[in-house]
Amino acid sequence: MTMQWRMLMGQRAQQMSSSIIREILKFAQQPDLISLAGGWPAAGLFPVEDLADACREVLSGASEAALQYGVTEGYAPLRRTLAEMARAKGLPVDEGNILVTSGSQQALDLVGRLFIDPDDVVLVERPTYLGALQAWQAYGARFVSVPVDDDGMDVAAAEAVIAKHHPKFVYVMPNFHNPAGVTLSLARRRQLLELVRRYGIALVEDDPYGDLRFEGEDVAPLYALDAASLAAGDPGSVIYMSTFSKTLAPGLRLGWIIAPAEVAQRLAKAKQGADLHTASLCQVLANEYCQRGLLGPHIEEIRATYRERRDALLAALARHMPPGVRWTQPQGGLFLWLSLPEQVDSLKLLEDAIAAKVAFVPGTAFYADDGGRNAMRLTFASTPPALIDEGIRRLALVLKKHMEAVNA
Ligand SMILES: Cc1ncc(COP(=O)(O)O)c(C=O)c1O
Structure with missing residues (x-):
């Protein structure tokens, strides 16, 4: 047969x-x-040259960390480096908030694993990142959307959609949106945070391009704005993610999630079943590269x-x-x-x-x-x-x- x-x-x-x-x-x-x-x-x-040089050093020095299995949360020195980079952007975090992922595509997938039951609603932008749709479709998500204009997501339009469809979370690309190229204004970031808090839903902030600014001023990440106004004991509403794919090299498959500690721990459990951990060699190499002061x-x-x-x-x-x-x-x-x-x-x-x-x-x-x-x-x-x-x-x-x- x-x-x-x-x-x-x-x-x-x-x-x-x-x-x-x-x-x-x-x-x-x-x-x-x-x-x-x-x-x-x-x-x-x-x-290429700098990576080759860092790689030689890694394999002759920290070779065990680079070639051995590692912990799911990520190589500890890299998590500390990422926490430091995040603090420089105003995110008040330490390594306990950070989960290293196999690209931010995996970060999207893990968010899907943890939050989406079949028929759950996710609010996305129109247009939005195709890879997020692909990741969440697989978990049975239904999508509702709001338009994007020159200031990013039309947050005023989001309220009615949230009230009607009760999404689990809102997915937003705040900086140099893929595909629209636009940036969410500071005023809209504040409005969006107010909205998700009022409705008790999460906000997924996907930021692969924020470091690639050519002109104008950086706008504060939603995670940072949220954290700045939290009452004691409130873990916040935002899950932030970024990646080395656009700043260093996508072949490294290195991304990270920054989330309230309890969420980061749960996401780590979800990751364990997916791939145990992100490739150790890439993590140690990227950390060496950053520690040499080469990334900036x-x-x-x-x-x-x-x-x-x-x-x-x-x-x-x-x-x-x-x-x-x-x-x-x-x-x-x-x-x-x-x-x-x-x-x-x-x-x-x-x-x-x-x-x-x-x-x-x-x-x-x-x-x-x-x-x-x-x-x-x-x-x-x-x-x-x-x-x-x-x-x-x-x-x-x-x-x-x-x-x-x-x-x-
Ligand atoms: C908005 C957005 N999120 C996530 C990704 C996935 O990136 P990676 O998995 O390479 O980190 C991309 C890649 O193009 C992207 O544009």
């Missing part, structure tokens, strides 16, 4: 989706295609490159795009969001764009519902300025043809 694998799989398997971005990336491997699609940091910016200067360096590429993308859009197309003005991060005239379908546009050797991610990939048809995400991260201009020139040509066709 032929094995019927599908029949054996649990209900969860039906809820797992594959990322359209990963499908697009397959095309994006063509050598002459200019990809403004993938969310990958620029490989040319990885600090490295971030300065990559910011300069990303700023130059962001400027090139903004200039190219202004130069080539037809009237009726709008885009966000990111002050940091890796992404920008392009809104097209109502009738243009970015999925259809993508086929022609790939034929014209330029790629982007259609807006629909970032919606929990069927929104985003006339929008797209562009990244400037991995493309040198001259190629960005050529890519946008090609894209604008294809787009003009589509606009003419739908207006005909």
Whole structure:
């Protein structure tokens, strides 16, 4: 009898989706295609020499810690380093609040494991990070959403949605949002905290891009704002997460969660069943790299490159795009969001764009519902300025043809 694998799989398997971005990336491997699609940091910016040097030191010195099993919570010196970095951002935490994860994608998954029962509601932004939807769909989450504008999540719209749907938590990307590129204003951060406290629900603050600011002032993390106004004994409402993926290298698969101690402990239990602990070698290496004082200067360096590429993308859009197309003005991060005239379908546009050797991610990939048809995400991260201009020139040509066709 032929094995019927599908029949054996649990209900969860039906809820797992594959990322359209990963499908697009397959095309994006063509050598002459200019990809403004993938969310990958620029490989040319990885600090290879410094990492190699730190790695040699780690393997000759702290080799046992690097090669042996470790504790689930994470390598203690790295947790202390992360706590120190967090305190510098105004989060009043110590290592007891920190759980090292295998990328912040695992942080999202662990939050799902701990909090989501089938049919529980999660409030997300429109658009939102596709990986969070994928992670939580697998636990049977239902999504409700509120729009994003130039100041981030529309918090005023969130209240009615919370009152109606009683979500377990709100998921927000406060800095240089993926995909929208926008930043949640300080006033809205305060309003959002007031709201989640009033309704007794949690707030998941996903911050992979906060260190990649090119201009303007840092805005206080929601975790820090929350902690600053807590009454004695109140553990706070926020779970914060970040990652080394965009500042150092995603191949390390190193992220972390910062949470009230009781939540951090529970998340560690959830992690134990998933992978015992995050790779020791990567943790010890990242800690050595940070302790050598290399991270700050490295971030300065990559910011300069990303700023130059962001400027090139903004200039190219202004130069080539037809009237009726709008885009966000990111002050940091890796992404920008392009809104097209109502009738243009970015999925259809993508086929022609790939034929014209330029790629982007259609807006629909970032919606929990069927929104985003006339929008797209562009990244400037991995493309040198001259190629960005050529890519946008090609894209604008294809787009003009589509606009003419739908207006005909
Ligand atoms: C908003 C957001 N959260 C989480 C992740 C996952 O990052 P990683 O697992 O590499 O830390 C990403 C990656 O693109 C992201 O954009």
